[in-house]
Every structure is written in C-alpha cells, then in structure tokens.
Amino acid sequence: MPEARIDAVDADYAAEAHDVVGADAADDADRKVIEDERAELRDFIKGLSPDDIKSGGWFTKLVARALGSYTDRVNWQYFQEKYEGVPADAIVDQRIRMASRYAALEGGLSASAYSAAIIATLGSLGGASPATVPAAVVSVMVDVTFITQLQLRLAYDIAVLYRVPLDLSDPDDMWKLVRVAFTIKSGEVVSEGVVRVVPALMRPLIKRFYSRGVLAAARGLPVVGKYLLQGNVIKIGIPLVGVPLAVVLNRYTTLVAGRHAQAVFRNEARVIELAEGLSRRSQHPQLMLWVAWLVIMADHKIADDEALLMRHLVGIVREQHQVVDDQLARLVDVDPAEVWGRMDAEPGDLSDILDVADRVAAVDGAVNKFEKEIISELRDRVSRA
Numbered sequence: 001m002p003e004a005r006i007d008a009v010d011a012d013y014a015a016e017a018h019d020v021v022g023a024d025a026a027d028d029a030d031r032k033v034i035e036d037e038r039a040e041l042r043d044f045i046k047g048l049s050p051d052d053i054k055s056g057g058w059f060t061k062l063v064a065r066a067l068g069s070y071t072d073r074v075n076w077q078y079f080q081e082k083y084e085g086v087p088a089d090a091i092v093d094q095r096i097r098m099a100s101r102y103a104a105l106e107g108g109l110s111a112s113a114y115s116a117a118i119i120a121t122l123g124s125l126g127g128a129s130p131a132t133v134p135a136a137v138v139s140v141m142v143d144v145t146f147i148t149q150l151q152l153r154l155a156y157d158i159a160v161l162y163r164v165p166l167d168l169s170d171p172d173d174m175w176k177l178v179r180v181a182f183t184i185k186s187g188e189v190v191s192e193g194v195v196r197v198v199p200a201l202m203r204p205l206i207k208r209f210y211s212r213g214v215l216a217a218a219r220g221l222p223v224v225g226k227y228l229l230q231g232n233v234i235k236i237g238i239p240l241v242g243v244p245l246a247v248v249l250n251r252y253t254t255l256v257a258g259r260h261a262q263a264v265f266r267n268e269a270r271v272i273e274l275a276e277g278l279s280r281r282s283q284h285p286q287l288m289l290w291v292a293w294l295v296i297m298a299d300h301k302i303a304d305d306e307a308l309l310m311r312h313l314v315g316i317v318r319e320q321h322q323v324v325d326d327q328l329a330r331l332v333d334v335d336p337a338e339v340w341g342r343m344d345a346e347p348g349d350l351s352d353i354l355d356v357a358d359r360v361a362a363v364d365g366a367v368n369k370f371e372k373e374i375i376s377e378l379r380d381r382v383s384r385a
Contacts (some may be wrong), residue, residue, distance in 0.1 A: 001037065017309060026042075030102065034106050034146075036203060037149075039148060042142055044061075044065060044145065045058075045142060045145065051140065053137065053229070053291060055222050056226035059224050062148060063152065065149070065170060067156065071168060074153075079160065091161050092161050095154060095158065096254075096258035099257040100254045100258065101255070103150055107250030123254050147232070147254065148228055152182075154181070154254070154258050155177055155180050155181035158258070162265045164269055177220070180265070181257065182227075183256065183260045199318050244330065250316040253338070271309050271312060274309060274359060274363060275313040275316050276358055278313065282317075282350070282356065284353060286317075286321075286325055288313075288352075289314060289317060289325055290325075290339050290342055291356055292309070292313060293338045294374060295360045295375070296310060296360060298368075298370040300339065301364075304364075328385040337375075340381065354379055357374065357375045361374075
C-alpha cells in the first residue's frame with residue numbers, strides 16, 4: 001500500500017476512533033462497566049493454562065461463564081420490564097448499538113497490548129509453564145474474551161427478543177447460538193447485505209477478519225476457540241494503525257455479528273409466526289402437515305427455511321391440536337396420491353388447506369414451477385370438493 005494511502009487510512013481510523021471514544025468518554029458509567037468486566041476476565045484468564053489458550057479450551061470455559069447465571073436473569077420478562085411497549089426490532093437495534101459501543105471502548109483500553117512480540121508469545125505457549133500464562137498474553141486474551149462474551153450474550157439477547165426458543169442444555173441449540181454469535185457459517189459471514197452496515201473503507205478489513213477459517217461443519221467448542229483467537233490476531237498483526245484499528249475493528253466486527261444474529265433470529269421468528277398462524281387457522285391440522293410436506297418436497301429439495309417451518313409446524317400442531325402423526329414422521333418419499341386420498345376423506349370446506357400450500361411455497365422466496373403444479377392440483381381438488 002503506498003505510503004500516502006496508509007496515512008489516509010490511518011487518519012480515517014483515527015477520526016472514527018475519536019468519534020467513538022470521544023463521544024463516550026464522558027459516560028463514566030459505561031467505562032466503569034467495561035473496566036469491571038475486564039478485571040473479572042483478567043482473573044478468569046489467570047486461571048487458564050497455556051494449553052487452554054493454545055488448544056481453544058478457553059472458549060468452552062468462557063461459554064459456561066458467559067451464559068451461566070446470565071440466561072437465568074435475562075429473559076423475555078426482563079426485556080418487557082426494561083423496554084415496556086417497545087417493538088422487538090427497536091430493542092434489538094439499541095442492543096446492537098450498545099454492544100458495538102462497548103466493544104469500541106474496550107478496544108481502546110486493550111490496544112496498548114497489541115504488538116508483534118505478542119504474536120510470538122502466543123505461538124510459543126506450548127512451551128510455557130503449565131501454571132503460568134505470560135502477562136502479555138493475558139492482556140491480549142482480555143480483549144479476545146471480552147469481545148467473545150459480548151457477542152455471545154448479544155446473540156442470546158436477540159434470540160430472546162424475537163422469542164426464538166433456545167434450550168442451551170441441548171447441544172444443537174448451543175451450537176446454533178455459537179454459530180450465529182460468531183458468524184461462522186460458510187457463505188453468510190461476508191455477504192454484502194451484512195457487511196454493508198459498515199463504511200466502505202472498513203469492508204475489506206472486515207472480510208479479511210472473517211475469512212480466517214470456516215467452521216461450517218466443526219462443532220467442537222475448542223475448535224471455535226482457536227478460530228476466534230486466530231481471527232483476533234489480525235488486530236495485532238496489522239502495523240501502522242494501532243489504537244484506532246483496535247477501536248474501529250472491535251466496533252464493526254461486533255456490529256456485523258449483531259446484524260447477522262438479527263437477520264438469522266428475525267427470520268426464524270418470521271417462520272415461527274407463520275407456523276403459529278397456519279396452525280391456529282387450520283380446521284384440518286393433520287392434513288395440513290401432509291400438504292405442507294408435499295409442497296416442500298415438490299422440487300425434491302429442502303431449503304433451510306422450509307425445514308425450519310416444518311419443524312416448528314409439527315411442534316406447534318402437537319401443542320395446539322394434540323396431533324402426532326407417526327406415519328408422517330417415518331415417511332421417506334411422500335406420494336401425492338396418498339395426500340389426495342387424505343383430502344378426499346376429509347368432509348367440508350378445504351380452502352384453509354389451499355392457503356397453507358400458498359404460504360408454505362412462499363416461505364423460502366419465489367414459488368417454483370414444481371410447487372405451482374402441486375398448488376394448481378390442490379386448487380382443482382378444493383374446487384371440486
């Protein structure tokens with residue numbers, strides 16, 4: 001990069017950092033919250049071994065610390081009392097902005113620890129005393145654990161606000177929260193729609209930050225810990241920008257993570273709302289499940305939103321109508337003739353079933369030709385009935 005360009009970028013980072021930190025410097029309450037949390041995290045890190053840090057095991061321990069009592073205290077009722085009458089979207093927006101502000105402030109406090117020497121120290125941890133983590137590494141890990149905990153709790157808050165059920169004792173739900181919190185699903189991380197929330201100057205750096213590995217398949221929490229530590233080393237490894245980079249990168253990686261969590265959990269809330277509405281209006285709940293599955297499988301592919309809808313629809317129908325269909329659960333290939341036979345056996349008006357088909361087909365976007373063919377056949381049968 002030409003020297004003049006480096007100076008310009010450095011100046012832009014500095015101006016952004018000044019805006020963030022300067023605006024919040026007067027807010028002693030925020031600064032105290034951050035400094036208190038950093039102090040507690042420093043004690044947490046001193047209880048880790050060098051192997052915990054190098055292997056990624058620190059992340060497993062941090063997850064337990066970050067979510068333990070927090071999830072007992074922070075629930076839907078907590079937000080109802082704190083933001084009574086405020087729509088979820090508005091609260092989510094404020095939580096994301098607050099988290100990104102905290103991340104920026106913390107970056108400014110941690111930035112003095114960033115130096116090339118620390119990279120070497122991180123790399124040599126395997127030879128360190130089992131009971132001693134070097135002070136320089138503690139300084140870096142305070143920043144890494146602060147941002148990690150912040151983003152994990154932010155994603156959890158967003159799920160709660162959109163009323164997306166998460167059972168954190170269930171490994172699948174825990175992995176879902178981790179994946180969403182740290183944007184580690186291949187393809188979603190650096191999509192232009194998500195990255196567009198940051199200024200154009202920052203986009204290449206944000207993409208570089210999130211390209212430090214892909215964890216679409218890996219579910220081991222220590223693996224995630226290694227991934228997060230490697231990603232954060234970028235703040236140490238890029239010279240010339242110093243404190244401004246730490247402030248701005250912390251701010252915008254948290255902002256991107258928050259917007260990603262908002263997109264994922266808001267979409268799931270949309271699908272849950274659809275499933276609840278279909279179940280509530282249906283006069284034929286068991287038939288509805290068969291028709292929904294027939295429409296989903298019309299093109300012999302299952303989109304993520306379709307799978308999500310079917311999972312929630314089955315659960316909601318079980319809860320609202322006490323309908324459990326073991327035959328559907330064991331089904332491998334859905335036969336349209338089976339569904340038509342079930343329709344013929346149902347008395348009365350079946351227009352609600354046609355509405356189900358239309359809504360299910362559109363859940364993942366534009367209705368394709370295979371879905372249209374199924375819906376056309378359904379319409380003819382409903383008309384004849």
